[in-house]
Structures are given as structure tokens and as C-alpha cells.
Amino acid sequence: MKILKDGSKTQVSFTLNGTEVDGYAEPRTLLSDFLRHEIGASGTHVACEHGVCGACTVVVDGKAVRSCLMLAAQAEGKEIRTIEGLAASDDSFNKLQDAFHKRFALQCGFCTPGILMTLSSLQDSGRRYTEPEIREALSGNICRCTGYREIVDAALDVLGDRVVA
Amino acid sequence: MVGAAAHADEDKYVGRRMLRVEDQTLLRGRGKFMDDLPVAKGTLHAAFLRSPHPHARIVSIDVSEALKQKGVKAVVTGEDIRPYTKPLIVGFENPMDYRGIALNKVRYVGEPVAVVCATDRYRAEDALKYIRVEYEPLAAIVDPVAACADDAPVLHDEVGSNRVSRRVFTHGEPEAAFAASDRQTEITIRYPRNSITPMETYGIVAEYQPDTGGYDVTSNFQGPFSVHAVMAIALKVPGAKLRHRSPPNSGGSFGAKLTMFPYIVVLSVCARLAGRPVKWIEDRLEHLSSSSVAPNRVTRIRAAYDADGTINALRMEHFDDHGAYLRAPMPAPIYRMHGLSTNCYRIPNVEVINNICMTNKCPTGAVRGFGGPQLYFAIERVIAQVAKDLGRDPLDLMRQNLIQADQFPYRAPAGALIDSGNYQQVVADTVDQGGLEELKARRDAARAEGRLYGIGYAMAVEPSQSNMGYISTLKTKEEREKAGPKDGAVASCTISVDPLGSVSVVGDSTPQGQGHQTTLAQIVADELGVPFEMVTVNLETDTQKDNWSIAAGNYSCRFSPASTSAAKTAAERVRRKMALIASRFMNVPPEDLLFKDGWIAAQSNPENRMEFRRVGGLAHWSPSSLPEGMDPGIREVAYWNAPELTPTTAKDEINTSLAYGFAFDFCGVEVDRDTGELRIDRYVTAHDCGTILNPGLAEGQIRGSFASALGASLYEEFVYKSDGTFLSGTFADYLIATAHEAIDPVMVDTVATPSPFTRLGAKGIAEGNQYTTPVCLANAVADAIGRQDITVPLTPAKVFEWVNGEEEPAPQAAAEDEAEDLIDYSGDALRGQGSTFVPASAEQVWQTLMDPAEMAAIIPGCKSLDKQADDHFTGVVSMGVGPVKGTFEADIRLENLKKPRSADITGSLIGALGTSRGRGRVTLVEGEGGVTVSYEYSIHLSGTVASVGGRLLSGAARALVNQFFRALVRRAAPEAKSEGGGLMRRLRARLGGKK
CATH class of the missing domain: 3.90.1170.50 (Aldehyde oxidase/xanthine dehydrogenase, a/b hammerhead)
Structure with a gap:
């Protein structure tokens, strides 16, 4: 294991939305700060920095992770997905983005990247979810604008076990 | 669903569920x-x-x-x-x-x-x-009523009192009405501190x-x-x-x-x-x-009424708690609601006393609802209590006193000019669609089984677009005359048509997610007859370049009445100018021109037409073609104000807002006797906010407001101890509903009575549930458990006590020394006691405890400890609890030394993360093979440690005490090591302080 020196910066590289990226981080640099301020991927938002609100959620090696509770150095060599990687190569929305748009499932949009990444990690499983399961899965993401109904509906449109009207 | 959508004009964008243009940016992470x-x-x-x-x-x-x-x-x-x-x-x-x-x-x-x-x-x-x-x-003070007492510690010496303003308002003849009424009911309410804490x-x-x-x-x-x-x-x-x-x-604001x-x-x-x-x-x-919180408030409210249920007068005295400082426009929330001091009822007389109080808490600011939740909690609770005292059905009594549909515009006694509405119809639709009769049957069935079930009601007039002059009501008539009039609420909008004929709109509404870009594009596209996509709306602001005035911004539901009116006015000016240009080329009078589908056509002869973009281009490319005297280019600025927003009158009456919507809710709630938890069986909410501009956005505002109001009702409160210690510094302490806890209200399809005073007839919709939901749930709980004094948040612990009787308060640690008066050891103060067995003599243990070098080795995290005197030690301790780690300067004093039997210890730890003060007593009792060391302690925390670490600290303190005594055993009885695991087992059995 590489021992990192306090205060000095070392190179960190990982795959971000399918592309190799690298930058320099102190040992204590949070992954959220590294993504936003070193790589420039500012779509991931920081709202509590203590792991409760879920706004900074990204997908690391297929799992939803709070990037404010992970160090940049821990991301070395990992495969990371963020909001910037959701749209198709022709810039059209993916199914989740499209459902959020059609359902009015966002207002200020600050929590939305974290919510979309939490749901993206469910999407990978390929299975369908009940409403209580979706609500449970989203219980680590705080939204102050919507009251969640529209978010849950949008999620169910894509991941739900009900027939879409 | 918001009902008005069904009546939308198919040719118009306004009223349609247009998808948000904002989403294209936000859903890609490109905000x-x-x-x-x-x-x-x-x-x-x-x-x-x-x-x-x-x-x-x-x-x-x-x-x-x-x-x-x-x-x-x-x-x-x-x-x-x-x-x-x-x-x-x-x-x-x-x-x-x-x-x-x-x-x-x-x-x-x-x-x-x-x-x-x-x-x-x-x-x-x-x-x-x-x-x-x-x-x-x-010494600190946190209660607004106590802060007004003569002997309270004063925050601002230069003011001389914590009550920085007191005003008495008399509208109608409340004194005579109280004397003439058959009956009176009085309650006191306490509304807590909360905020909606935006994600950004x-x-x-x-x-x-x-x-x-x-x-x-x-x-x-x-x-x-x-x-x-x-x-x-x-x-x-x-x-x-x-x-x-x-x-x-x-990323959201909600006033913050x-x-x-x-x-x-x-x-x-x-x-x-x-x-x-x-x-x-x-x-x-x-x-x-x-940052900012809603003012907490204590209100004593009294209603005077006749035996038939006619309410004749209200009298209320508010103690509005603004924390440590007043920051403009505070104390605005209480004055913003002043004109509505009688809510939606025909109560002709009202007396209002406003005390503005300073306490040692975070200063206040705007929070969605802005003064309404506090006021309506008092009014709707007292009305429910009046119904109870009269043995009447609450809804029946409310209906009896409602403003009638033919009374609008209705001038309320405190000055609000309530523009329009049909409250009876909203109530009738809600009762019908929400299934009130069925809910009553469910209540009766539950009660027959001995369960605690209640139904609550709440109504609210929902004000929007604030009169910028209302805060002057705080001043006396003489002070107002000296300062000059303040009134109105200016909104502005700039619309340009560029050389290629596309349309840009610049507004002054600084949105935080409400979809203003979408709505303004709908309004302007309708007015100019161009496709929605041709209108680009930019709502960034720049005070050096853009149109703005003092009312600019996003607060008090300003957008729907005001910003839309400014946009419509500016768009009309653009259309008028373009009609004049086109009429010159088309040889028809400008009044004959119709703007539709990107064309400007003569209504008398639709074949005679010009493309919108061509007319727009002419204003740039060929000024010589324009009618004589017309300025080239197309850029129209509209400043819009409503004449109904007049200044405060000599009698302190004020039309606090321009447009007034109406909200009515009822709910059925079951209280779990064993846990104090609430189960909301059904929650029904209805809103009349005039013209609906975009039902998708309007529903989002209702649901969002309901969710945050549910949070305020059940979970959210900024908690301070009586000594001013702040305890709610994380989202694990200040609890917010997630998708897991959120419930969906039944939304009623009811009337939409347009405002006669706004250009599109729209009123605000974003605050209604902040007013109704907390008191609706409180009324339901009051009905369920038969209790009058109900405060939010309705936490299970609190409700449990109401149902099962209050627990004996934990005994206060004796306050002997004067400095202790500053400290509140109650509630979350860390307290513990326990004992441990040390296989050494009392003398050995005593020596160890009194030796700074030994103690430095024993105290967890101790970096150094110096003896200043026999009974005074200072040193440096490094400690961490969960996410909170820091270095503290320790100051420890020993008192009542009774060698080798007992000692009292007092001390403090001071560091960047906060200060903690503690006291304790150690007693040594010699027995067979060693000495039993007993201890008790109370620790008081402040600063960051208390704000974010509170939940973790009891456990952490126990762990530290355990570490301390293990180390004490090692140092005082080194030979005991040989006993190995046996000793550790024995220690574990004896250790473990209990709170």
C-alpha cells in the first residue's frame, strides 16, 4: 500500500464515464471535491458533506457511493459514473432523465444528480422494483423541492413493476 | 390534480402542462x-x-x-x-x-x-x-417571553432591552366586542424554529x-x-x-x-x-x-363569540423571537401577515400586540410561509378550541364565519383587500372529493375500538406579492409621516427581438427551481404568437446592467402575480411596436393584426401577412423603414406595479399583499398509544390560486410545500438548550422527510377564481400548505387525544408524554457555584456514574490520581499535564468523537479533597471545536484485595461538539471513562496485569456507566 504524505499532492487516475481522467490530490482530498474542482465534473453536487443527504452520490464500480465520504485517492483505478455520463452519445436523454423530465420530477435540480445516480445503480440490476422498494432505495437522498411523489413516479416508469400507462 | 388545467385554451401555452426548459440543463449535470x-x-x-x-x-x-x-x-x-x-x-x-x-x-x-x-x-x-x-x-436567554422580563440578560446594551419593538394595533372595536360577547376562549401557542434548509x-x-x-x-x-x-x-x-x-x-432557497x-x-x-x-x-x-430560520413565536390568543357561534373579535399578543440580531427586512414576517389577522373569517374586530424579542439564538430570516404558519397556527387552533367549547363541529363553525363569495373584494379589518375567492365552493369540493364522511366513519370505528383517532381542519388565506410598504406598519403614524410613504411592489421585465427575429426575455425573479423560465416563455410566446421554442429566457441578474427595482427577487409568492404581469406588459409593448411596423408594410391598421404561429396577419384578409422574424429584423436592418419617430431596434422594458398596494393608513391598516388565494385542508390521524407515533390516515388539500399558468409546475409547488410543511409538523426543529447551546448541527439531528417517510396528499380539483388585480389572474400557490398543514395535523392530534396545548413538531416522544403523562424530570445536579447558573446540564448533558475495582490500596490509587505524570498517562488523549498547584492542573488533550476531532486546553481543579477517600473534580476543555465544562466526584472505598473507585460526572458541551456530536457523545463518554479506568488499574496496580483476561472480565462486569 502506498503511504501518502500529508500536504503533498499525488496523481490520481480513474475512469470517469468511460474516459480515463487524472489529476492531483492531497491524501485528504474528498472525491467530491476532486471531481468538481480538479476534474471539472461539477454536475455532482455537495450539500451536507456528512453523508446524509445523498446529493453527491456517484456510482463507483457499479455501486452508489457518497463521494463526500470517499477520498479521491481511494478512487484510483476505479470505474466511476456521474450525471455527466447519463445522456446518450447523441445528447438525447436516457430513460431516467426522460422520465424525470416528463414527470416534473425536479425543481431546483441540485439533488437530482445524486438521485439519478442512486437510481442508475438500481437500473444496472436489470430487475423491476415495487414502489416501497423504490422509496426505500431513495431514502438516502434528500429533496427539498418536490415532496418525492414525482420522483418516485419517474423512477417507477423506468424501474417499476407496474405497467406504464 | 389542479383542476383549472381542464379549462385551458388549447391555442395558448399558458394553462398547459408545458415541460420545463430548465430540465435540459439540470438533468445533464450542466447547471x-x-x-x-x-x-x-x-x-x-x-x-x-x-x-x-x-x-x-x-x-x-x-x-x-x-x-x-x-x-x-x-x-x-x-x-x-x-x-x-x-x-x-x-x-x-x-x-x-x-x-x-x-x-x-x-x-x-x-x-x-x-x-x-x-x-x-x-x-x-x-x-x-x-x-x-x-x-x-x-448568561444567555433563549425564551422570547422570558427575554422581555426586567431581569433578563440583555443582548444589546445599547438598546437596553431585549424587546426592541412593541406595537399595539386596534382594528374595529375589539374592546366593546369582547364586552358584548356571550363567551370567550383563550389559548397560548408556541411555534418552533424551523427552516426549509435548501440543498445548495x-x-x-x-x-x-x-x-x-x-x-x-x-x-x-x-x-x-x-x-x-x-x-x-x-x-x-x-x-x-x-x-x-x-x-x-x-439550488433552492425557500427564503433562506x-x-x-x-x-x-x-x-x-x-x-x-x-x-x-x-x-x-x-x-x-x-x-x-x-444562516436563517423562521422566528419562533409565543402567542396568547383570545376569541370572543356568541352562543350561536358567531365570532365577534380576536385579541392576540405575539412574542416574536428573532434571535440575536435583526437583519433587514426583519421583523417582516409578522407584519407581512398583519392585514390578514382575521384569516378567512368575517371577524370585524381585532386587537394585535406585536413584541419583537431578541434572544441568544441564530438570527431569523425568510422561510417559505413568511409569518403565516405562526399566525394561522394560533387562529386555527383557537377556532378549533371555540368549537370544542361550544360543542360544535369545527368545520361547521368555520363555515359559519367564512367570508361569503359575494363579499369580494373584501376589506379585512386590519387592512387586507382580499381580491377574490369562493371559499364555500372550495370547502364543498374538498369535503366531497376528500371523502370527509367516510373519514368520520373511520374515526368513529377506530374510537369504538378504543383507538386514538382525530380529524383536523385548517383554512388559510394565502397572500402573494408583498406590499413593500407593509414593514412601515411597525412604525407609528408620526414616524411614517416623517419617513415618507412606502408602498407598491415594482416588477420588471425586458423583452427584445433580435435581428433574426428571435425573442429574448430578461426578468427580475431570481428563481431557485420554480420553472420561471418555462412560465415566462409560455406567456411571451402567447402574446407574440411565436412558437414556445423561439423564446429564450435568461434570469441571471446583474444590478449594473439589468432592469430591477427594490421588489426584485423571489419571495412571498411574487412570481405568479407580479413577474408574470410585468412580462405580459412588456410583451404587449413589443407587439404594439411590431404591429405598427407591420401595418406600414401591409397597409392595414395595427388593430387588425393578429400574431399567430410566427406570422403577423391581417384578420380582415389572412393572405395579407408577414413573418414575425421579418418584422423584427426590419427594426434592426432598416430603421428608415420604420414609422416616423419610432426608435429602431426592439427592446421593451416594463415596470409594473399594482395601485391596490397602498401605504399603511393613519389607523395602521395595511393591504399587506396584492393577491390572496385560499387553501383548505382536512386530515384523519391515528395516534399510537404505545409509541406516540402518528399515522396519517388521509390528508386532503385544496387550493384556489386563481389562473393556473402551468399545472405541472403548480402541482409541484403544492406537493413541495406539503412535504416541507409535513417536515415542520413532524420532525423539524432547531433545538437550543435553555443556556443557548445549539444541538441541531447535522441532518442527523435536524431531521428531514425522505421518500420513505413522505406521504401523498389527496389533491382536490376545485374552482380557480382569477385575481382581478394581476394581469393573468394568477395568484401565488407555493406557500399554502406551510400555513394549513402544521395546524391541521395539530388540530387532528388535539381531537384524537383531547388535549388543548399542542406544539409542533409532533415527535413520538412528545406525543407519547401527552398520551401517557409526563415523565418525572431527571433530577437536576445541584448548582452550588454561581458560575453554574450559566450552564444547562439538563437534557442532552452527559451524565454518568459507575464504579470499578482496582487491586491496589486506596493510598496507591490516591497517589496515582494526584500525580500529574501518572494522570497524563491515564487520561485518554492527554498530551501533557502540568501541576499548577496541589489542586490545579492544566494541560492539552486531543480527542475525537465521530467526525469531530480536535485539541483542547484542559483546566482541572480538585476540591473537597478528603485523602484518600474522595475528591470533587471540576474542569473545562477549551478548543476550536467548542468548550466543555464538567464536574464529578470520585470516591474510594477500601475492601478485600483492593479498592472500589466510584465516580459520577456531568459534562456540558458547547460549540461544534454539541451541535454535531451530541448523539454520539453519551456512548463516547462511556468509552472514555472505561479507557480511563483501565489505564488507572494498569498504573495503580501494575502487578494486576498477570491476572490477564480474568481481570478484564471482572472489570467489564463492573464497568459501564449508566446515563
Whole structure:
């Protein structure tokens, strides 16, 4: 294991939305700060920095992770997905983005990247979810604008076990 | 579903469920929020040192060590800010000197004391611990009624009292009405401190420009821009030299991003002193402890009524708690609601007494609902109690006293000119669609089984677009005459048509997610007959370049009545101008022209037409073709105001807002006797907000408001102990409903009565549930458990006590010494007791305890310990609990030394993370093979440790005590080691303090 020196910066590289990226981080640099301020991927938002609100959620090696509770150095060599990687190569929305748009499932949009990444990690499983399961899965993401109904509906449109009207 | 959608005109965008244009940006992660904007190279990052004390005098601040830290370029204190500023003024004259940072005193936990400006945020935060502040703690006061007592500690010596304003208002003849009424009912309500805590916190980049002497600031400030004047005056610059810009996106506000302006002033001066731009992004602890909260309030309310249920008068005295400082436009919430002091009822007489109180808590600001939740909690609770006292059905009594549909516009006794409505119809639709009769049957069935089930009702007039003059109601008639009239609420909009004929709209509404870009595009596309996609709306603001006035911003449901009216007015002007140009080419009078589908056509002969873009282009490419005297180009600015927003009258009547919607809710709630938990069986909500501009957006506002109001009703409260210690510094302490807890209300399809006073007939819709939901649920709980005194949040612990009787309060530790009066050891104070067996003599143990070198080895985290006297030790201790780690200076004193039997210990730990004070007693009892050491302790915490670590600390304290005694055994009885696991087992059995 590489021992990192306090205060000095070392190179960190990982795959971000399918592309190799690298930058320099102190040992204590949070992954959220590294993504936003070193790589420039500012779509991931920081709202509590203590792991409760879920706004900074990204997908690391297929799992939803709070990037404010992970160090940049821990991301070395990992495969990371963020909001910037959701749209198709022709810039059209993916199914989740499209459902959020059609359902009015966002207002200020600050929590939305974290919510979309939490749901993206469910999407990978390929299975369908009940409403209580979706609500449970989203219980680590705080939204102050919507009251969640529209978010849950949008999620169910894509991941739900009900027939879409 | 919001019903009016069904009646939308198919030819129009307004009224249609248009999908949001904002989503294209936000769903791709391409939003530009405050922390996403690029900053100039060399920009410094600020971190604030904040007060750990609720009330203390600042004896000294030493920043020299902090300045030596790597990357630190400036450390700024209140005294450094003073020469460059004047005090931040409020709506009435008072001698309070507030500049956004502590000057000689701190008055709440979290108050800024110093600012470190460093090359990155991590380094700025690192340097905070090197600032040494010596405080002299003072007694604190947190209750607004107690704060008004003669012997209460006074926050602002220059004011001389914590009651900074008291006004008595008499509308109608309340005294006579009380004397003439058959009956009276009085209750007292307490509304707590809460906020809706936006996901994005405050963010500011400030720069000083020595070349112009001005400041350039970008921030997510939400307005009202009347506060721009307050900042410019404080910074001693002309308005134009304080340039303020807003980023394209703002991550929610709900009122919170109003009172960030003191930080703008402080950081502007920091930038000036540091000689570089300074950036600050507030963190969550800072937001929860020191940004903005709704004023908590105590109200004594009394109703006078006849035996037939006619309510003749209300009398209410409010104690409105604004925390440590007043910041403009405070105390606005209480005055914003003044005109509506009788809510939706025909009550002709009302007396209102407003006490504005200062306490040692975070200063207040705007929170969605702005004064309404507090007022309506009192009115709707007293009405429910009147019904109970009369043995009447509450809804029946409410209906009896409602303003009638033919009475609009209705002038309420305190001055509100309620524009339109049909309250009876809304109630009838809600009762019908919400299934009230079925809910009553469910209640009866539940009660028959012995379950606790109640039904609650609440109604509210929902004001929108504030009269900028209402705060003057705080002043006396004479003071108002001296100051000159204040009234109105100016909204503005600029619409341009460019050389290729596309349309841009610039508005003054600084939205935080409400979909204003979408709505304005709908309105302007309708007016100009162009496709929705041809209209681009930019709502970034720049006070040096854009149209704005004092009412600009996003608050008090201003957008739907005001910003839309300005946009419609500006669009009409563009259309009029383009019609004049087209009429010249088409040889038809301008009145004959129809704007539709991107064409301007003669109604008399549709074949005679010109493309919209061509007419727009002509104004740029060929000024000579324009009618004589017409200015070239197309750029129309509309400033719109409503004449109904008149100043406060000589009798203190004020039409506080322009448009008034109506909300009515009822709910069925079951209380679990064994856990105190509430189960909301059904919640029904109805809203009449006039013309619906976009049902998708309107429903989002209702659901969003309901969710935050549900939070305020069940979970959310900023908790302070009686000594001013703040306990709600994380989202694990200040609880917010997630998708898991959120419930969906039944939304009623009811009437939409347009406002006659707004251009599109629209009224605000975003605040209704803030007013109705807390009191609706409180009324249901009151009905379920038969209790009058109900406070929110309705936490299970509280409700359990109401149902099962209050627990005996834990015995207070004896307060012997005078300094202890400052400290509240109750509630979350750490307390413990226990004993351990040490296989050594009492003499050996005593020696160990009295030897600083031994103690340094025993105390967990102790770096050094020096003996100052036989009974006084000082040293340095490093400790961490969960996320909170820090170094503290320890000061330990021993008292009542009874060698080798017992000693009392008092001590304090002081560090950047807070101060803790504790006391305890150690007793040694010799027995077979050793001595039993018994201990008890109480520890009081303040500052960051208390705010964020409270939940973890009882466990942590037990762990530390265990570590301490294990170490004591090792040191006092080293030979006992040989007993190995046996001893550890024995110790474990004996250890473990109990709270």
C-alpha cells in the first residue's frame, strides 16, 4: 500500500464515464471535491458533506457511493459514473432523465444528480422494483423541492413493476 | 390534480402542462450553480471561525499564529471590518450595531468571529484552530417571553432591552366586542424554529476594485433587492458601485437565501483587505447553526363569540423571537401577515400586540410561509378550541364565519383587500372529493375500538406579492409621516427581438427551481404568437446592467402575480411596436393584426401577412423603414406595479399583499398509544390560486410545500438548550422527510377564481400548505387525544408524554457555584456514574490520581499535564468523537479533597471545536484485595461538539471513562496485569456507566 504524505499532492487516475481522467490530490482530498474542482465534473453536487443527504452520490464500480465520504485517492483505478455520463452519445436523454423530465420530477435540480445516480445503480440490476422498494432505495437522498411523489413516479416508469400507462 | 388545467385554451401555452426548459440543463449535470462558476486565478477561499458560546464578551483575539500557516493570506476580525462599514440598517431606527461579524460580543452559537482567507478551503479551515479567542461567558436567554422580563440578560446594551419593538394595533372595536360577547376562549401557542434548509447552501465570490472604489459580488442571494441598498449603505458605496450578479441556477432557497447579505458585506471587506477576490461556500453546519430560520413565536390568543357561534373579535399578543440580531427586512414576517389577522373569517374586530424579542439564538430570516404558519397556527387552533367549547363541529363553525363569495373584494379589518375567492365552493369540493364522511366513519370505528383517532381542519388565506410598504406598519403614524410613504411592489421585465427575429426575455425573479423560465416563455410566446421554442429566457441578474427595482427577487409568492404581469406588459409593448411596423408594410391598421404561429396577419384578409422574424429584423436592418419617430431596434422594458398596494393608513391598516388565494385542508390521524407515533390516515388539500399558468409546475409547488410543511409538523426543529447551546448541527439531528417517510396528499380539483388585480389572474400557490398543514395535523392530534396545548413538531416522544403523562424530570445536579447558573446540564448533558475495582490500596490509587505524570498517562488523549498547584492542573488533550476531532486546553481543579477517600473534580476543555465544562466526584472505598473507585460526572458541551456530536457523545463518554479506568488499574496496580483476561472480565462486569 502506498503511504501518502500529508500536504503533498499525488496523481490520481480513474475512469470517469468511460474516459480515463487524472489529476492531483492531497491524501485528504474528498472525491467530491476532486471531481468538481480538479476534474471539472461539477454536475455532482455537495450539500451536507456528512453523508446524509445523498446529493453527491456517484456510482463507483457499479455501486452508489457518497463521494463526500470517499477520498479521491481511494478512487484510483476505479470505474466511476456521474450525471455527466447519463445522456446518450447523441445528447438525447436516457430513460431516467426522460422520465424525470416528463414527470416534473425536479425543481431546483441540485439533488437530482445524486438521485439519478442512486437510481442508475438500481437500473444496472436489470430487475423491476415495487414502489416501497423504490422509496426505500431513495431514502438516502434528500429533496427539498418536490415532496418525492414525482420522483418516485419517474423512477417507477423506468424501474417499476407496474405497467406504464 | 389542479383542476383549472381542464379549462385551458388549447391555442395558448399558458394553462398547459408545458415541460420545463430548465430540465435540459439540470438533468445533464450542466447547471451553473454558485460553486460551479469559474473564479479568477488567485481567488482566496474563506473559512469562518464561529462562536462556541451563546453569549460572551470577546476579551481578545490573537490571529498571529493563524497568519503564519501555509497558504493563509489574511485573517479578518470584526474590528478589521469596522472602519470600512456602517451598521446594517433595518426598517426602523434602533441603535443596534450589526455588521455581520461579532464586534465586542458574541450573541449566538455559530456567530462569525473571524475569517481566514487562504489559497484553498482546506487550508483556510486548518488555520481556524490557530486563532486564539479569549471569551468572558455571559448568561444567555433563549425564551422570547422570558427575554422581555426586567431581569433578563440583555443582548444589546445599547438598546437596553431585549424587546426592541412593541406595537399595539386596534382594528374595529375589539374592546366593546369582547364586552358584548356571550363567551370567550383563550389559548397560548408556541411555534418552533424551523427552516426549509435548501440543498445548495450560501455561496459568494466578492471582489474589491481599487480602481473604482467599488465592489463586484456574485452570489446566490434571492432578493428582495431592497436589501441591495442596505448592503451599499453598509459598505459606504453608491448603489451602482456595488455590482451584484446571480448565477444561472440556484439550488433552492425557500427564503433562506435572503439573509446571506451580511456575509456579502463581510466578504467584500475581506476581499478588500486581502487584495484578492474571496470565495466562500457555506457548509451544512454553518447553514444549520447560523444562516436563517423562521422566528419562533409565543402567542396568547383570545376569541370572543356568541352562543350561536358567531365570532365577534380576536385579541392576540405575539412574542416574536428573532434571535440575536435583526437583519433587514426583519421583523417582516409578522407584519407581512398583519392585514390578514382575521384569516378567512368575517371577524370585524381585532386587537394585535406585536413584541419583537431578541434572544441568544441564530438570527431569523425568510422561510417559505413568511409569518403565516405562526399566525394561522394560533387562529386555527383557537377556532378549533371555540368549537370544542361550544360543542360544535369545527368545520361547521368555520363555515359559519367564512367570508361569503359575494363579499369580494373584501376589506379585512386590519387592512387586507382580499381580491377574490369562493371559499364555500372550495370547502364543498374538498369535503366531497376528500371523502370527509367516510373519514368520520373511520374515526368513529377506530374510537369504538378504543383507538386514538382525530380529524383536523385548517383554512388559510394565502397572500402573494408583498406590499413593500407593509414593514412601515411597525412604525407609528408620526414616524411614517416623517419617513415618507412606502408602498407598491415594482416588477420588471425586458423583452427584445433580435435581428433574426428571435425573442429574448430578461426578468427580475431570481428563481431557485420554480420553472420561471418555462412560465415566462409560455406567456411571451402567447402574446407574440411565436412558437414556445423561439423564446429564450435568461434570469441571471446583474444590478449594473439589468432592469430591477427594490421588489426584485423571489419571495412571498411574487412570481405568479407580479413577474408574470410585468412580462405580459412588456410583451404587449413589443407587439404594439411590431404591429405598427407591420401595418406600414401591409397597409392595414395595427388593430387588425393578429400574431399567430410566427406570422403577423391581417384578420380582415389572412393572405395579407408577414413573418414575425421579418418584422423584427426590419427594426434592426432598416430603421428608415420604420414609422416616423419610432426608435429602431426592439427592446421593451416594463415596470409594473399594482395601485391596490397602498401605504399603511393613519389607523395602521395595511393591504399587506396584492393577491390572496385560499387553501383548505382536512386530515384523519391515528395516534399510537404505545409509541406516540402518528399515522396519517388521509390528508386532503385544496387550493384556489386563481389562473393556473402551468399545472405541472403548480402541482409541484403544492406537493413541495406539503412535504416541507409535513417536515415542520413532524420532525423539524432547531433545538437550543435553555443556556443557548445549539444541538441541531447535522441532518442527523435536524431531521428531514425522505421518500420513505413522505406521504401523498389527496389533491382536490376545485374552482380557480382569477385575481382581478394581476394581469393573468394568477395568484401565488407555493406557500399554502406551510400555513394549513402544521395546524391541521395539530388540530387532528388535539381531537384524537383531547388535549388543548399542542406544539409542533409532533415527535413520538412528545406525543407519547401527552398520551401517557409526563415523565418525572431527571433530577437536576445541584448548582452550588454561581458560575453554574450559566450552564444547562439538563437534557442532552452527559451524565454518568459507575464504579470499578482496582487491586491496589486506596493510598496507591490516591497517589496515582494526584500525580500529574501518572494522570497524563491515564487520561485518554492527554498530551501533557502540568501541576499548577496541589489542586490545579492544566494541560492539552486531543480527542475525537465521530467526525469531530480536535485539541483542547484542559483546566482541572480538585476540591473537597478528603485523602484518600474522595475528591470533587471540576474542569473545562477549551478548543476550536467548542468548550466543555464538567464536574464529578470520585470516591474510594477500601475492601478485600483492593479498592472500589466510584465516580459520577456531568459534562456540558458547547460549540461544534454539541451541535454535531451530541448523539454520539453519551456512548463516547462511556468509552472514555472505561479507557480511563483501565489505564488507572494498569498504573495503580501494575502487578494486576498477570491476572490477564480474568481481570478484564471482572472489570467489564463492573464497568459501564449508566446515563
